[in-house]
Amino acid sequence: MKMRRENPDELSFGYFFPTGQTDHIWSAEAARTTPPLSRRVFCDMAQAAEATGFDSLFIADTWSGHQRAAERGGHQSPKYHAPMLAMGLFAVTEHIGVITTFHTTHHKPAHIARMGATLDAFSEGRWGWNVVTGFGDPEARLFGEEVLIEHDERYAMAGEFVEIVKRLWTEDEPIEVDGKYYRLRGRIKAPRPVQKPYPLLVSAGASPAGMTFAAQHCDMLVVAGNSVEKVHETEQRVEPITKAVGRAEALGVSPFAIAIVREHEGEAEEEYERLCQTLDYDATVELTADILGDIKSIEALFEGMTKEQAARAWGSGRGILKFLGTADQVAEQLIAMKRHTATTNILINFPLWNPREVLDFRPVLDRLRDAGVWSPPEDRNYSW
Numbered sequence: 001m002k003m004r005r006e007n008p009d010e011l012s013f014g015y016f017f018p019t020g021q022t023d024h025i026w027s028a029e030a031a032r033t034t035p036p037l038s039r040r041v042f043c044d045m046a047q048a049a050e051a052t053g054f055d056s057l058f059i060a061d062t063w064s065g066h067q068r069a070a071e072r073g074g075h076q077s078p079k080y081h082a083p084m085l086a087m088g089l090f091a092v093t094e095h096i097g098v099i100t101t102f103h104t105t106h107h108k109p110a111h112i113a114r115m116g117a118t119l120d121a122f123s124e125g126r127w128g129w130n131v132v133t134g135f136g137d138p139e140a141r142l143f144g145e146e147v148l149i150e151h152d153e154r155y156a157m158a159g160e161f162v163e164i165v166k167r168l169w170t171e172d173e174p175i176e177v178d179g180k181y182y183r184l185r186g187r188i189k190a191p192r193p194v195q196k197p198y199p200l201l202v203s204a205g206a207s208p209a210g211m212t213f214a215a216q217h218c219d220m221l222v223v224a225g226n227s228v229e230k231v232h233e234t235e236q237r238v239e240p241i242t243k244a245v246g247r248a249e250a251l252g253v254s255p256f257a258i259a260i261v262r263e264h265e266g267e268a269e270e271e272y273e274r275l276c277q278t279l280d281y282d283a284t285v286e287l288t289a290d291i292l293g294d295i296k297s298i299e300a301l302f303e304g305m306t307k308e309q310a311a312r313a314w315g316s317g318r319g320i321l322k323f324l325g326t327a328d329q330v331a332e333q334l335i336a337m338k339r340h341t342a343t344t345n346i347l348i349n350f351p352l353w354n355p356r357e358v359l360d361f362r363p364v365l366d367r368l369r370d371a372g373v374w375s376p377p378e379d380r381n382y383s384w
Helices: 028-033 039-052 068-073 082-091 109-122 136-142 151-170 208-217 228-244 267-276 281-294 296-301 307-315 327-340 355-359 362-370
Strands: 012-016 056-059 097-103 127-132 175-178 183-186 200-203 220-223 252-261 321-325 345-349
Touching: 028 267, 039 082, 039 355, 039 362, 056 082, 056 127, 068 281, 082 097, 082 109, 082 127, 097 109, 097 200, 109 127, 109 151, 109 183, 151 175, 151 208, 200 208, 208 220, 208 228, 220 228, 228 252, 228 327, 252 267, 252 327, 252 362, 267 321, 281 307, 321 327, 327 362
Parallel strands: 012 056, 012 345, 056 097, 097 127, 127 200, 200 220, 220 252, 252 321, 252 345
Antiparallel strands: 175 183
16 A cells, blocks of 8 residues: 655655646647657556656546637647546556546546545555546536536535545445535445545645635645745645644645756757747637636736736746756756745646656656655655
8 A cells, every 4th residue: 555755855746647738838849749649658658657756647637628729739638537547557557646637516426436446446555536626617518507616615515525525435334414515325335445544635726715625625735836936825825724724734735847857958948948939829828718717826827917928828837837957957946946845746747748758857856866855656655
């Protein structure tokens, strides 16, 4: 069974897995030069991440296929269903964790309890749940509703949902629930999760309601911020919320980041600028409109910008952290991040994703190991 982190001075690393091409930089050049998604590509990427030393794969997911300009441009499409993809990745890896998205608003608690237990048992304790409450009206209509349930109420529903799932995972006798949003009686079939008391739970909600939900129910909060200072500001907003809900342990913080590692100084920065020069504007506007309309924490990053400015900024990855440079330079940037924030995990995205890009990150981890900031997952038997 995978254990939980014991050394707070260490960082863990999640690979923001490319279930849809060109996440975070919606560049025509990136779409042109990255390999089409397939079984072989997915397996190669997961094995490369494990060989590099990543602790986990993070699989984001949405349901609706309404983003047609992005689809035509090869951005975030196709997007394979996260939990089903995870089963294939577990079969070709040995110790890397896989965090998959499940939407609470569009499922029943028993659905997630049974699917999650299966994922965790099959992987021998390597599964984590990215708890998402829903994403936009087009997704709601796909499930028979005209509009998505109001933001804060979705988090109230999710709180009740997660508590029921945890009971179905941990209580052996049938349960009975007559809640505000959900009613059920009974118990799910075995297996139960291997991780005790339950698998890792992650949330990316950084609004007051989202942070309160994470503090009450989750182990890790995924945050967006394009500087150490922005990440630290989010941590400062989280701290009083964790105290207010009576949480005893710290809530782990995991920022999104782009990484490009090159052998010579200046090459990574040149690569990043080259990708930004071929930004697919139509796809970027379409994708950003969805994000700014539904993710409050990201919307706040672009306050004061026009829609066009916000689209170009978010579509080129300027709303999240960037670690660009040689292995030495990127390692120093990550050490500084750990020194000045309470970051426990970093979600790394490679704009030009392929196994070679992932493997080129290993020298960074070697330097972090020498600095006492990271250790190989296979040596410590935990994924988060």
